[in-house]
Amino acid sequence: MAADLKFAKTHEWVRPETTGVATVGISSYAVEALTDLVFMQLPAVGKRVKAGESLGEIESVKAVSDVYAPISGEIVEVNTALPGKLETLGQDPYGEGWLVRIKPDDPAELDRLLDRADYDKLVGSQPH
């Protein structure tokens, strides 16, 4: 897992890109916890999201889970191949399994997210 990732407590990761946008995905912990993913819905390009708002939904055999926007901004790119290849989320959650790219409204919002060490601590304390 790249060290430059930031994490939301709701298990989304964010990677700031040199182009000024931020790539968003969900953590390997979240993917493993959900198990047997069957459907995913992602937002359309151009949609505006606020940090903490739902930006999409994932269905596993037993559960529908919201994916929350870790930062505010405009969706500028969507991984449209992902809903048809959900196994990618398990195989490469921090690479090919990215969900969307967001043009941040306020890059300082990234500073309010967890770094990897703090996220690992959070995950370690979660009930299983």
Place this chain on the structure above:
Amino acid sequence: MAGLSTVAVWWDPPADGPTNMAADECLAAEADSTGGLCVRFYGWSQTTISLGGFQGIAEARAVEAIRGLPLVRRPSGGGAIVHGSDLTYAAAVPKSHPWGGTPQVLYDALHGAMVEELAARGVVAWPEEVARVGADFFCFDRRAVGDLVMGAGAAGGAPAKIMGSAQRRLAGVVLQHGSLLLVGNPDLRDDVRHPGIADLPGPRGGIDAEDLSRTWVARIATALGARVSGQAAPFMRGREDRVSELAARFREEWWTARR
């Protein structure tokens, strides 16, 4: 009120689908604020189809057997359920709760307690061990690990599913919907009706749904090392305005037809 040491339980009178889904969203908020397991048992004012959160409306409208029955879309996943002859429950726990971690934990805890309770009543049911991946329309045609099955199906073959549950996992709280099929729903034709406990080989005499709910939830509390806090008033009492406000969304065509 609740906390880890308490299981708060409400019994609500029959209501329509949108009202029930709205009340369950309030139940999730209640669990989030109290930190404990909250359970609501409820009925339906008429036979109602609840669709899983991701099921397509076109698929639902193509099922001739349910045409004319009211539809409501659940926030939770899974397949369609024909409510009216089942024991319906909603359970909610914060994700920080010992049963709020991965989806299977809460599923297994509640279903395991039901296996014990049914066994005490002479009904032998057990958790499904192998999932059957597919997109069957009805929940009771699907098989997920932990679903409860019993007896033999109509053809005398595979055991029939009698209990299934599905979750909505929100930012801080898990809402689980579940249904125990007590008897096949008389509003469906024989060829599409799923058998309930009373239709399958086992002890005769029927099961009183409210009595079962009380003894089941006592076993749930025991498994959690908690006590049951049974609420005398219905959950909706005092929450009428909020439930009504949330129910408006579940009545909207855009919500029902959003997939």
